[in-house]
Amino acid sequence: MSEKPWDGRFQESTDKAVEVFTSSIAVDSRLYRHDIEGSMAHCRMLAKQGIITNDEAEKMVAGLAKIKGDIESGHFAYSDSLEDIHMHIESALTQDIGETAKKLHTARSRNDQVALDIRMYLREVSRDVIALLKDIRTILVTLAEKHDGVVMAGYTHLQRAQPVLLSHHLMAYYEMFKRDEERFTDGLKRINVMPLGSAALAGTTYPIDRAYTAELLDFPKVSANSMDSVADRDFIIEFISASSICMMHLSRFSEELILWSSSEFAFVVISDAFTTGSSIMPQKKNPDIPELVRGKTGRVYGNLMSVLTLMKSLPMTYNRDMQEDKPPLFDTVDTLTACLDIYRRMLPNITFRERRLSETTETGFINATDLADYLASKGLPFRDAHEAVGRTVAYGLGNGKELQDMTVAELKGFSPLIEDDVFAFLETRNIIDRRISQGGTATANVREAVAQAKRDLGL
Amino acid sequence: MSEKPWDGRFQESTDKAVEVFTSSIAVDSRLYRHDIEGSMAHCRMLAKQGIITNDEAEKMVAGLAKIKGDIESGHFAYSDSLEDIHMHIESALTQDIGETAKKLHTARSRNDQVALDIRMYLREVSRDVIALLKDIRTILVTLAEKHDGVVMAGYTHLQRAQPVLLSHHLMAYYEMFKRDEERFTDGLKRINVMPLGSAALAGTTYPIDRAYTAELLDFPKVSANSMDSVADRDFIIEFISASSICMMHLSRFSEELILWSSSEFAFVVISDAFTTGSSIMPQKKNPDIPELVRGKTGRVYGNLMSVLTLMKSLPMTYNRDMQEDKPPLFDTVDTLTACLDIYRRMLPNITFRERRLSETTETGFINATDLADYLASKGLPFRDAHEAVGRTVAYGLGNGKELQDMTVAELKGFSPLIEDDVFAFLETRNIIDRRISQGGTATANVREAVAQAKRDLGL
Amino acid sequence: MSEKPWDGRFQESTDKAVEVFTSSIAVDSRLYRHDIEGSMAHCRMLAKQGIITNDEAEKMVAGLAKIKGDIESGHFAYSDSLEDIHMHIESALTQDIGETAKKLHTARSRNDQVALDIRMYLREVSRDVIALLKDIRTILVTLAEKHDGVVMAGYTHLQRAQPVLLSHHLMAYYEMFKRDEERFTDGLKRINVMPLGSAALAGTTYPIDRAYTAELLDFPKVSANSMDSVADRDFIIEFISASSICMMHLSRFSEELILWSSSEFAFVVISDAFTTGSSIMPQKKNPDIPELVRGKTGRVYGNLMSVLTLMKSLPMTYNRDMQEDKPPLFDTVDTLTACLDIYRRMLPNITFRERRLSETTETGFINATDLADYLASKGLPFRDAHEAVGRTVAYGLGNGKELQDMTVAELKGFSPLIEDDVFAFLETRNIIDRRISQGGTATANVREAVAQAKRDLGL
Amino acid sequence: MSEKPWDGRFQESTDKAVEVFTSSIAVDSRLYRHDIEGSMAHCRMLAKQGIITNDEAEKMVAGLAKIKGDIESGHFAYSDSLEDIHMHIESALTQDIGETAKKLHTARSRNDQVALDIRMYLREVSRDVIALLKDIRTILVTLAEKHDGVVMAGYTHLQRAQPVLLSHHLMAYYEMFKRDEERFTDGLKRINVMPLGSAALAGTTYPIDRAYTAELLDFPKVSANSMDSVADRDFIIEFISASSICMMHLSRFSEELILWSSSEFAFVVISDAFTTGSSIMPQKKNPDIPELVRGKTGRVYGNLMSVLTLMKSLPMTYNRDMQEDKPPLFDTVDTLTACLDIYRRMLPNITFRERRLSETTETGFINATDLADYLASKGLPFRDAHEAVGRTVAYGLGNGKELQDMTVAELKGFSPLIEDDVFAFLETRNIIDRRISQGGTATANVREAVAQAKRDLGL
Numbered sequence A, B, C, D: 001m002s003e004k005p006w007d008g009r010f011q012e013s014t015d016k017a018v019e020v021f022t023s024s025i026a027v028d029s030r031l032y033r034h035d036i037e038g039s040m041a042h043c044r045m046l047a048k049q050g051i052i053t054n055d056e057a058e059k060m061v062a063g064l065a066k067i068k069g070d071i072e073s074g075h076f077a078y079s080d081s082l083e084d085i086h087m088h089i090e091s092a093l094t095q096d097i098g099e100t101a102k103k104l105h106t107a108r109s110r111n112d113q114v115a116l117d118i119r120m121y122l123r124e125v126s127r128d129v130i131a132l133l134k135d136i137r138t139i140l141v142t143l144a145e146k147h148d149g150v151v152m153a154g155y156t157h158l159q160r161a162q163p164v165l166l167s168h169h170l171m172a173y174y175e176m177f178k179r180d181e182e183r184f185t186d187g188l189k190r191i192n193v194m195p196l197g198s199a200a201l202a203g204t205t206y207p208i209d210r211a212y213t214a215e216l217l218d219f220p221k222v223s224a225n226s227m228d229s230v231a232d233r234d235f236i237i238e239f240i241s242a243s244s245i246c247m248m249h250l251s252r253f254s255e256e257l258i259l260w261s262s263s264e265f266a267f268v269v270i271s272d273a274f275t276t277g278s279s280i281m282p283q284k285k286n287p288d289i290p291e292l293v294r295g296k297t298g299r300v301y302g303n304l305m306s307v308l309t310l311m312k313s314l315p316m317t318y319n320r321d322m323q324e325d326k327p328p329l330f331d332t333v334d335t336l337t338a339c340l341d342i343y344r345r346m347l348p349n350i351t352f353r354e355r356r357l358s359e360t361t362e363t364g365f366i367n368a369t370d371l372a373d374y375l376a377s378k379g380l381p382f383r384d385a386h387e388a389v390g391r392t393v394a395y396g397l398g399n400g401k402e403l404q405d406m407t408v409a410e411l412k413g414f415s416p417l418i419e420d421d422v423f424a425f426l427e428t429r430n431i432i433d434r435r436i437s438q439g440g441t442a443t444a445n446v447r448e449a450v451a452q453a454k455r456d457l458g459l
Helices: A016-022 A025-048 A054-072 A085-105 A110-146 A166-191 A210-216 A226-231 A234-261 A288-311 A320-349 A354-359 A368-377 A382-399 A408-412 A428-434 A443-457 B016-022 B025-048 B054-072 B085-105 B110-146 B166-191 B210-216 B226-231 B234-261 B288-311 B320-349 B354-359 B368-377 B382-399 B408-412 B428-434 B443-457 C016-022 C025-048 C054-072 C085-105 C110-146 C166-191 C210-216 C226-231 C234-261 C288-311 C320-349 C354-359 C368-377 C382-399 C408-412 C428-434 C443-457 D016-022 D025-048 D054-072 D085-105 D110-146 D166-191 D210-216 D226-231 D234-261 D288-311 D320-349 D354-359 D368-377 D382-399 D408-412 D428-434 D443-457
Strands: A151-156 A159-165 A268-270 A350-352 B151-156 B159-165 B268-270 B350-352 C151-156 C159-165 C268-270 C350-352 D151-156 D159-165 D268-270 D350-352
Touching (some): A016 D320, A025 A110, A085 B382, A110 A226, A151 A166, A234 A288, A234 A320, A234 B234, A234 B288, A288 A320, A288 D288, A320 A350, A320 D288, A368 A382, B025 B054, B110 B234, B110 B320, B288 C288, B288 D288, B428 B443, C025 C054, C025 C110, C025 C210, C085 C110, C159 C368, C166 D166, C166 D226, C166 D234, C234 C320, C320 C350, C368 C382, D054 D085, D110 D320, D166 D443, D320 D350, D368 D428
Antiparallel strands (some): A268 A350, B151 B159
16 A cells, blocks of 8 residues: 555545556556656746755756656656556655655646646647648648649549549648648647646645746746636647547548559559458458558547547536546547558558559540530530530440540530530540639649649748 | 439439438528528629620529528428529529529539538638627626625535635636637638639639639638538538537536536526426426536537548548538537527526635635645645645544634644644635735736736727 | 416526527427327326326316327417427317316326337337338348349458359348347337336325336336436437447448449449439439438437437436437437438349449459368468469469469469369359358358348248 | 568568558457467367368367467567467467468458457456446445435435435436346347358358357357358447446446535545545545546447447448457446446445435425425315415525425415425425335335345345
8 A cells, every 4th residue: 555645634545446446657657758847847947936945956857857767768667556647756756855855746736737748748749740741741742743644533422523633632632631730730729828837726825937837848828727727628629629630531531542442443552561461362452551540530539529528517627537538638649640650651652553543534424514514615504505415425325435435426416516626625634624713623723733732841 | 303403314303202311401491691692702703704794693693682582581482302502592593584594503513512601601600609709708707807706615526625716717617718719710710711613523614713702702712622622521520629619618617507506505596587497396496508508518519420420431522421511510500509699698697605605615624725835834845734734634524623613732733833823824815815826816816817808808 | 478387486487598498399399199198198097096087087188189189280389488398288288178187297297208208209219110120121132032143242351352142242231230120129128118107206196007007008117216217318328329330331331332333333223213413514323322321320420429428427317408318319210210211212223233243253363262272172271372372363463364364384383283173163153152151152051041031021 | 570371462571660550469469368269169160070180179279278378377479560369379379389270270261250259258248247237236235225214305407306215316226227237138149149150251161060169159149141240340339339328327326426425415425445635635535436437438438439430331341440449349348347346346335424315305395396295185286286385485485494494374375275284294204205106215115126126136
């Protein structure tokens, strides 16, 4: 039975099963570095304010540095009886430097301490995620440039709809990840707020200088209400929500890579180094990475639901339930960063089968819209043009002929407006290059979009 | 059997059950105004670009205005066979002004049209929510001022922890709703982007001017990639996510109001006009509104999960699944705005029982931390002071005495450092007013927080 | 301002906005029939027990019957001020038959009344769902028989894995829906329990006969604890959970139908009557129904999360939050039954393109496992056989040759055990028919599975 | 770089980052025992069918037994390059017994193997959960007996509603956990089905005897369709769903224990051994266990959402996404069993403060319903009686008098039907004991419920 930081009023010692059940050390040991850095800043502030002496502060800072070294070199023992990372570090400090260590907890509580640790952790993680998203955007731009001019079918309802450039398709993901990045950046504004000094819930009686602690820890802002500071976790939910949206985007990209790896689509080949096989079926080469990323989407969604449920209906201020914010947060961070990282590695190892992509624009009446546009350009209202082309397609389906394979005479049967110039009009490249509306798939537009992206990325 | 806008290639007419199953008119009729305004702007842009004549544009705009009037006056018939609001309006326009109406759909598709409608709707709704949040923040500030100086127990783990000011407690919610407002404001940046002109997925061949349409519709930005524009709904998820967080905050406030309305807490009386009774138990007066708000939290969380699941793994670009984005979005908007609105009405109808609140600071050893601080201020390390006070509390529990009810002699038994000045030190008002750290509950701090809030709100 | 059933102790009338906010009549009017039937049984029991006279009971039952008629013929007015369906009916009864009506509420409360109504509704709905699932299973069996012997690629990781029978594939869904049916049947045990007589929460002082009420309403069981009876909604969560699993199965079937409708797979043609087109692209024929069903999956998942969140942490017994159980329940019922119904209609309107399906077994080295089995049957350990075939496949990929297109000499290069008999061994039909393990895809097995299914369905 | 079981067709070795990303060994090593037992049964069946020799089988079974021992004694090394527990065991077996080991994988695949392992694991876990629930039901019955006759306020809307027995309240939880148990038992029917022999997806060509394997492993049933067997995880979702409902029940119990531990309610004292304190506030004694259980509810809900999302829209049959079923399943199992176990330990360590509980029935007009019943028993229609009592309560509130504190004269002012006998009628014990309806709170009824529960539990 260990000594607890709150033994005084208790007559019985904690049941061993309770120690195990309530311990969070297996989870929150991850925060050791932020906890130590936060404590160092707290020490320095206390000394600057004359609440402790400079000597005491130096002793504690040195002791904390040593503990950090011990943890990082693996010379640090964890125990459920010490509950959490905060108690572990304080206990080690007491062993190392003696009584002085007890002053570390002056003018703070575990409630504001853990709020500080998570915020420090999460702003670091947010920046990592932003960097990963930037890498992926860079790779997408590189791929778009590399495959400049490659045509393929664009899909709606998983039906071939209209021809597009592969680079246009890739740049759609560029836009999604750009918004994801913005969301993480916006969230940072609410993460990057210094809560220390809120103490247990009501603030502290010591003449502390919270602005100074914030400055030492590079926080631009100090939290405004001590009760709110220890009670809320909305910034965690916001982070997991942005992560869920990002995973949603990754799940869509993954779905496409899985489809594209099938025999039926056969649009891409993911390199052997980024696929796996089957223990039974010797021919198999499976797109495991996109499958796993798609599957891990559920994990992050689940984490979001977990923290939302957790926080529902909790009265002010801190409640022990909130200890459960960390497992879903850490799992989200690990999952999202692993998925982004493996995507970053995999994307350059995908071969796009350009000829096959091009073939998809030659069948399935993918140029039907353009035949309607052709008729509309000759004065037919679009709705009527659509109807005429619809009948032409029905005829083509019945006779096994694509539009470009019909004769002018056949085509005239559906509209007398059709002339010889229709065939050039229906060529894939022309179809694409006519879509010059801002954001459209015309080659020039897509090249400009790529150029703009490179400017945005500082490339 | 109605005429469909895509009949041409089809040999069979749509099964009636399919019409009912696929129809969205019961849901998306809500978008009629945004659809019509979007169409008007589209017309004007088409005319400006010479794609249609000014006469045609005027005729269409007038026809659309008439339809808007018809809908608003209840003279408009809906039918499942016309699928959605877009087809209803176009069909009505064709009946009213004839063939010209068919030109309305030039250079656009339902894919970009519905994206436009939702974005117009959602930016309006976001602004409404922001206004409601501002109202609630204003009411909170008013309540904080009205109850200036009222003391109460602050809680952690639903245990009395340290005395705080009621206004400090109320201002914690002020901070939460302020962050909610920021989230909706940040989300608006991603909502307020003009997608029209993306057409079905690839852009359009017509020489449209998207920037002009954006200008007419007061959009600061035009979407950059046509595929992304019709394929993504991340801005909806972001809105429902911000709504979920806001409902989480409301659920916490509601939980407190429910607790506070109980016989056991008895902190507040919600006026008769804002409570209901029981058909069986004549004495009952139930806090139905906070209960319902707490319950509706699940509804918004569910909507979030619904759209996240919906969008998971959808390949590019538009898929019919995405029609299902609107029921959870609209339900979220209705639920959130109803909850904020009823809170806005109810809050001023709550009476805080100041004497009862004050009593909660007199029992439960709520001044124990301050006794520890007292000892610490006399040189005892905080951890030791904590231990001594813990034993004092154990003694008090056993003897039915609060700290302030013990004699100096009794207290000295736990630490010789204790002197007569301890009693003034332990008075609630002093305890509160010593918590002068930034964001703490000292009266002066809370008054400054209120003053700052009023400046922020322009009051 | 209406009269409330609880006006006595209230000094102020309910705020109009509160009436609207708390009213559930727009949602729970759906329960009118169950509410009336429950009330009739309650009347009859009260009379049998001598709590009211037979005359009073007859008068009330007749009055209730009339109200039922009025509601069903549309001659019944709803108003938010009457809160819910229970008050509407009681209020109408009072208008119709006068003072006697007030006795209807003897020995019951709205708390047990609404619990009764939902349980009556939900057992009816469960039986409907079970019937729909039986229909779909019947159709699957019919399709399996109709396509007896049709071969296709079986997939893992969306890669062609091994040949299977189309009917085997269809019967996999048969099994899933069979388990779904079992889950709804199991849930019924917990739904079909009679709660009336639990009153507000503590039971009633009247000498009621709950078993008799249960008998009249065809409940096999009476609830055992009055507090539990009015406080729990676990049977609703269980129903929505079973619905979520069923939607998950439907989403998988839908995903396959969408894939199979693509130009790339081209395995099926859904009839024109069960697809829709595009307002822009004349060639499009979209699998809207499976897409919408797939999308609606999120809706049911969201409803599950909604009720789970709702019920979390509610103290005993009834809380007003629980009014929010009905919107997600009703939406789940509507969504699930609509999806099952439209599937029931659509499935017979799907044409399987048998030749195309057959082709998928001829490429992609889908017979590679069987070559390994061939080698294993000649004594090579399976892992070694797998490795040899892996190299053969690599050779085939490099030289554009399927296994069956290689010469014996070429094949012998990878294993000297290969002889001429290999080609028969690798024929699709033989591959399939060798898989005679119980539950395997051999024609005889699948025919037996179909026969068993028909026996199970009583066909 | 390790050897993979599918190296044959691959030209490049797997990227190290891919090995780490796709490895599941850190998670699925938990299944080692089930994997080994399943493999032993498979061996024996293969030998019985003459597919391998008895010698080979014995060698493999002995080798597997040794590996099991090594794992359990900690002498087994794990590595990401061996992917999963199946490969680890097979690889160790090959090292131990040489070439023969390779025959273990005859007539099976990892797809059916992992399905077997999870089903074996989950039926074991289900039985553990059922046993834990039985323990908790036993404890509840014991507590109900121990506190026989203790009265307390029953609540609706967290308002005092009617007096009940504490044992009645406790038995409400008994009923909930009984239904939870039933759900796990029902789920077992669908878990306890033997999938081995389904092979990769299509069944196997070997003359296996699946019924024999099932017999060896004590499965009552063999799965019917090989594709379904490797493709579905509905039984996992059903388990997590039942777990979510059970956690919902625990969260309600926890909420009550937290409320009841507050100074305001003060209904219970949880022993020191099952609570913790604060590092800052020396007086604090926090109900950490119920708080953590309440918080962990979100975790299980999140896991449910995770697997539902995971499985949504996956085409047949096995997809790598499905590897992600295990983290949420295992976390659910760990969380649920830890929560049930700690409840089992904590419940006997709760002291109910009987006098305080009794006091709650003496204020708050909790006997108002009974005054209305009193009037109704004298012939007044209940709705009118309710109204009269409502006015009496309003009078009492204004004059600070409970009903039992008024004079007959005062009471007569609200209804002339009131006589002297009213006071006995309004006594708590009488109020409770009049509620003799089946399932009501009358002492005799509750004693009978407890007796019935003991019979059900075999006590």
